[in-house]
Amino acid sequence: MMRVWRWILAILIGAWLPIVFIAWWWNASAESTNPYFPPLSVIWEQFKVNWIFELVPVHVVPSIRNLLVGFLIAAVIAIPAGTLIGASRSGTRYVEPVVDFIRSIPPVALVPIFILLLGLDAQMRITSIAFSASFPILLATIEGVRSTNLVVLDTAKSFRLSRSAILWRVRLPGAMPTVFAGLQVGFQIAFVVTIASEVLGSGFGLGAFTLIATDSFLIVDAWTGVILLGILGYLLNLVFDLVERISLRWYYGQKKLS
């Protein structure tokens, strides 16, 4: 528990720069008449009207739901697949270049293709998110499982554990620190794709809200959308870090001691 408190303290210490920035923005924009840069105080008033909590069910809930569902699908498919590929020598050799190639396409560029294939519904959005997020997870899992420590592997073999026990109980758990690095990247990509997938053909979601507001010259509304996106992205990353800290307690504990 101690560690969680220290972690919260670290966040507060890290918050000084944003606070200074907000104060500066507030003052600098106070007298602004430029329609594209309304005073922050005006944005804040509108922010309260929109997001506490009037429009949350319409625009935030669907985005978050798509994000989480898509990301979970990616993890549930990519982690087992990566484990199997990473444990097989030819699997790594044949699959990795292909995965590397697809991964180097910017995920957002794939959204139009999914729209062509699947149309403009939530299923398309979730598929885009899951597809884009799965590649970093897949690659990280392959890498983590492939580089299983040989002493650990020999030990497991000498216990006469079955191949599947060695895979799921020894190689995958040992690879989890690497897998989490992939999950983190995948999660960030999933967030970007969530928003990007909403800019076409959707009336709902934060991406749609911000885009429609911009197109309709509702600049203040657009600003509130952008700010909320920033806050959400930040909070989601915090939650992710917390989950990682808890899941990899053994890893961070060991690292601290060595």
Added chain:
Amino acid sequence: MTTPAISIRDVTMDYPTPDGVNHVLDGVSYDVAEGHFVSIVGPSGVGKTTLLRLLTGLATPTGGEIQVRGQRLTSSPEGLAVVLQDYTRSLMPWLTVEKNIALPLRNAKLSRTATRERVEESLAEVGLTGTGRSYPWQLSGGMQQRVSIARAIAVRPSILVMDEPFASVDAQTRFDLEDLVLKVRDDFGITTLMVTHDIDEAVYLSDEIVVLYGKPAVVRDIVKIDIPFPRSQMTTRNDHRFADLRTHVYGMVRGLE
């Protein structure tokens, strides 16, 4: 004659390397008698770990064969437990001590309570009762090595094979662990095979010492340690017979004799 616990017959081991073959073992033969404590000594790089990996089925010899209780060895044999050289990495850091010890018990198909009892017994045997909930990396080096011994004996093996198990612990801990290994061997009647660098340790623990020497390595000598059991760190090590044997083995390992 009774079947030996382990029979090493004319074993040869070559490793392929970019510039030709590395001949490591050349016709090594030796029988480990049931219930004996045998140490394998030899200069660094001679092939001790290689021989041990062959014995545990982790590698296959290029020539010759290895039998465990008369059965030709193909994979890791049942009833044989291993403590590898690098204990800091052989314990799974993501599992607690008790889960580490329970891991090899998966094949034993014990009930949940029986597993827990077995883990407790094994921890008690190595003097670590109450540390089951810790992670291995929270323990000292000596304690971690006790855990890996506890894990090895948890499956109630009839043969225990160890590769330099005490290489990286301090002298006092080393003495304690040596006596622990003798106790474990007495309590369970385990045939024990140990690789070590430490000739004093080999003489102190063993019924017999196998000296590997040369490139490729052969069995240079088999030394019977005729010092009666039980042995004790205080008296055995001061025995003049101990000194004679140590000098002899030392000469063999150094290629002086």
